[in-house]
Amino acid sequence: MDLNEKRVIVTGGASGIGMVLVDQLVDEGAIVGVLDIDQKALLRLGGRYSSLYCRACDVSQPDSVETAVDDFFKEFGRIDVLVNNAGIVHSALLVALGPRGIVSHDIEMWDKIISTNLSSVFYVTTQVVRRMVSQRTKGVIVNVSSISAVGNIGQSAYSAAKAGVVALTVTWAKELGTLGIRVAGIAPGFTKTDTTIGSMSETILSNWIRDTPLRRMAKPKEIADGIVFILKSDFFNGRVLEIDGGLRI
Amino acid sequence: MENNLKRIMSDVLEIGADQINEESSMETIASWDSLKHMELMVAIEENFDIPMLSMDEIVEMTRFSAIIGILQSKKP
Numbered sequence: 001m002d003l004n005e006k007r008v009i010v011t012g013g014a015s016g017i018g019m020v021l022v023d024q025l026v027d028e029g030a031i032v033g034v035l036d037i038d039q040k041a042l043l044r045l046g047g048r049y050s051s052l053y054c055r056a057c058d059v060s061q062p063d064s065v066e067t068a069v070d071d072f073f074k075e076f077g078r079i080d081v082l083v084n085n086a087g088i089v090h091s092a093l094l095v096a097l098g099p100r101g102i103v104s105h106d107i108e109m110w111d112k113i114i115s116t117n118l119s120s121v122f123y124v125t126t127q128v129v130r131r132m133v134s135q136r137t138k139g140v141i142v143n144v145s146s147i148s149a150v151g152n153i154g155q156s157a158y159s160a161a162k163a164g165v166v167a168l169t170v171t172w173a174k175e176l177g178t179l180g181i182r183v184a185g186i187a188p189g190f191t192k193t194d195t196t197i198g199s200m201s202e203t204i205l206s207n208w209i210r211d212t213p214l215r216r217m218a219k220p221k222e223i224a225d226g227i228v229f230i231l232k233s234d235f236f237n238g239r240v241l242e243i244d245g246g247l248r249i
Numbered sequence: 250m251e252n253n254l255k256r257i258m259s260d261v262l263e264i265g266a267d268q269i270n271e272e273s274s275m276e277t278i279a280s281w282d283s284l285k286h287m288e289l290m291v292a293i294e295e296n297f298d299i300p301m302l303s304m305d306e307i308v309e310m311t312r313f314s315a316i317i318g319i320l321q322s323k324k325p
Contacts, residue, residue, distance in 0.1 A: 175284060177286075178288040
């Protein structure tokens with residue numbers, strides 16, 4: 001796919017990997033809509049590009065998603081690409097032994113991680129694909145999973161959500177391929193973003209870097225490069241591209 | 250037109266063209282589910298080189314005879 005003039009929605013595009021991806025998409029000539037819950041970050045991003053469509057949206061809420069996608073669609077007439085990038089990281093053991101005895105994984109936090117990282121992908125993609133199908137748009141969906149999708153200690157909810165994202169990716173690739181819509185995923189390893197750094201202690205992060213064959217975290221641009229590669233590779237479908245420096249959890 | 254449609258339906262629905270007749274519909278062909286229906290509509294648009302079908306037409310075109318009727322109405 002040539003990204004020039006393509007209408008692209010990036011969720012969670014106001015910071016981290018998403019923001020770097022937005023830079024690259026704008027450079028490619030794409031018309032980009034950013035859906036993000038962080039209004040201040042959206043304002044900062046909008047100040048950099050006057051052509052950007054920035055829209056506050058809580059992707060874990062179906063109504064918020066439907067309104068935001070519909071507004072983008074009305075403004076730009078079609079949607080060619082969706083990048084489901086929005087997500088949050090939370091680390092907690094299933095049960096932890098501490099000074100207060102046995103502490104179980106917080107149920108509210110389980111629900112929040114699942115809704116923000118997994119249900120959101122379902123909500124946004126449903127709204128986008130129904131519009132792609134109605135216009136016979138041969139579009140592309142890229143879902144951001146994670147190296148943790150295979151199961152990572154201390155990340156029950158996050159790992160389950162990201163594994164679910166992989167399952168949705170494969171399912172939708174099978175369902176939509178005959179209509180010319182590609183669906184693929186990307187599974188970043190530990191990436192130098194505020195979200196990753198803020199989600200674990202310095203010691204744990206150092207251990208992950210030590211265990212990574214390349215002995216460093218990914219730069220956000222390296223992950224964004226992978227997403228652009230998927231968008232441009234017209235035969236890449238139903239697969240998840242792992243960009244993790246060779247780390248295996 | 251009818252033979253061309255049978256060929257397209259045969260390809261998309263993965264059944265022999267000789268199993269398709271005037272009475273064929275989503276109810277009589279097991280492989281003609283909603284997923285295949287959308288694929289069939291896209292294949293019909295491309296093969297007959299007609300403008301994009303409306304949602305009302307897509308909903309209507311669940312029988313061989315209905316498809317033929319709509320295609321005939323679109324003939325120049």
